[in-house]
Amino acid sequence: MKQTGDTISNFEGIVLNVHKARLQSSSFQTDNNGDRSDRGSWKVRRGLVHADPAKEGAAISFVHGFVANDGSYVFIHGNGGDVEGVADPTATALAS
């Protein structure tokens, strides 16, 4: 067997783009639920905090938030046959 010495590949380093010829060396790896920082590191993605409104009776079909005339933060969302308006959905959830 021919010996060619040690080889080392780094994190970016996938030496050749063999899976798909047009892949660039800095592009996609199979990354599920991870986040990539600008320095190339990888960490598991963060999770969800429950917003203030309790569970609705149907799937949430749309959301939109805005600042009302009195300066309060409000948002609207659809669920089933209703459209609900809610005060700041993060007031309690994130304060805790």
Added chain:
Amino acid sequence: MTNISTLGDSAHRHTATDYRHDAYFANGWDAMQIWDGYDTGGRAVGVAMSNSGTDAFDNDDITEPNAQTAPLGVTAGLHLIRYRYLSSRTGAVSNPSIPIEFTAVGGYDLQIPVGDDSSDASNIQRHPTAGVRRYFDRIVIEMTVAAGTVYFKALEIDGETNTAGGGPTAANITLSDDALAQNPLLWNPGANDHEQPPRRRIVLSHRGHLFSFGTVIHNTGTASVTNGTTTVTLGTASTSLNAAMDEGGWQIRFGTEATAYKVASGTNSTTLELAVNHSGGASAVAYKLFNVDNSIYVSRAGYPESWNSSDRFIAGPTNEGASNLTGGCAFGHGIVFYGLTTADYFAWSTDPVTDGSRSPIAGKRGAVSHQVVINVEGACYALDRQGIWRYRGQGSEHLSDPVDTFFFSTRAGSTINWAAVETFHCAWHANLRCIRWFVALDANTVPYDYIQLDVDTEQWSTGSFEMAIECSKQIPTAQGMQTIYGDENGHLWIADTSLLDGGTSSNAYAVLTVGASATTTSIPTSSTSLPTALSGLDGMFCYHVSSGESRLITANTADTLTTSAFSTAPVEGDAIWLGRIVGTLKTKAFTGNSGPGEQMRPRHLHLAFEPSGEARYLRVRLIEDFAGAAKTYGATRASLTEVLAPASLTDTDWRPLLNTEDGYVRMPAGMNFNRFVEVEIESPEPFNDFELFGVAIDGVEGEPPS
């Protein structure tokens, strides 16, 4: 929480925008709605002039009872007089009433009776609906100078009866022509300049206008029609059917018939009339109601509740392959309007109707829906059937090359289900500086998975949730800009703010031990302080480690979870994790330095990372030549101080300990790999706060065996 509308409709999802502190939302089927953020309910945008009948407003009861002292006193001559409703909250106005003529004698005031109905004695009618009067609470009387044709504001009075004294019973005009001419109208004076908006699916706010465009297909239930008649009966009622049909532009196609019939009008919530008799008849067949008016409608500048049906421009087709409008995205001083395979940049100088111009963007690119287009830091991103692309002012830039397999693959696990396109959406995540497009894969009809673009690095990744996320948007909150998710179970979540999927940012209950007497659906735990506020853990998922099953938590007390049923009841002492956030990274393929023709014999796999504060493990496995499964070892391996070896001959995983102080572990990788080695790193536990910096392989290479 305020129920601001009962016009929610999962079959016709709303779009929303805001303008001067009011939210506007539309779905193409029901009337566009507005909510100010604190009132007890929303309302339809705009208001109809209620007193437009020929008998309702006339000059029979106008009197001139009081002589005025100059300069007051209405100037002698023929005046035109009309009135309209005004909202003191938003400045919105209605169309004017029909005008009446009145010849003043000169030097006197004019008095016009004001009442609550359209009787002849109440010439000026307050809006008859109390809920509408609350918003359109003022009445403006407009009048021309003698023999003139231009209207001026003659008087503004209270139109709300819920006031001290119950509101005025007469409008008393005293202005001479000289004074009147100093009061020009602030709004467009045309008779039809302040109509209510058309029913269109998309509402978009930009540069002082609201834009309304995009149509929906209504096909709920079945339809029936008798041969040779025009009356169509729908099997499923819709309260908006009548009003929607009356706006025009609708056609209906029964089943696979070769003819689509024009709809003449709506009758009630289940019945409509065709323009011509149906040929052949149909009984309880599938149908499609669709609108062929692909126009873009524009509100009056500064008056988002004022529309004129003639203020529109035709959307297309301008390009080959043009479709109905699917989305819009504000860009600079214009808007990118998308079809399925078209995208036009539309810009205007002073008025989009009169001086707007449209420039097709290169390439057959478009967007599948309004929910998948987004402007992030001055660039418009959109998802279409070919991938994800960007517009920055010149041409289209295809971005999604590395993940295009999702758009063209038929491989299980990475095939987008285009039939579920109405549920796709995207949002900007400021704290991660990424855009996530949520898409339904394979047989899913709602999105559990997303494709993510980090806009700074332009790196792509993917992810998924245990629950389908049906909508998302970044919204302003007292805690800053936050991205909100709405899921299939009715929960609302704040994205990417916690260390796990759950109620708070604490990890105190992330890892639990099953207590005694658990059943398949009721799991006593080692914790006595599970969160119960808000919805508690309802809506989260828990992960039973030994069975590998995730189940939806439907309720909880301080110490017990109620879940959907596990296959078998967890045993006392088992581990239960909350908010399983498994992350995996599979590198692209390592080869020997000489290229893929060589056989590799790695000695060690090296991992460099920021150490975790807790004793948690990764799982690391090696995959040869793009095989579907990781490679097993031919002999039992011994654990090292910092790495647990595969537990058996069928186990593929090394488990490095993440609280290793120097943030570095190396594990034996010694076996032959013919040409390629992929490393898959899995972080299976909740609250794993490590960060991976590097992966390296060393070893020798040589010719593969012949």
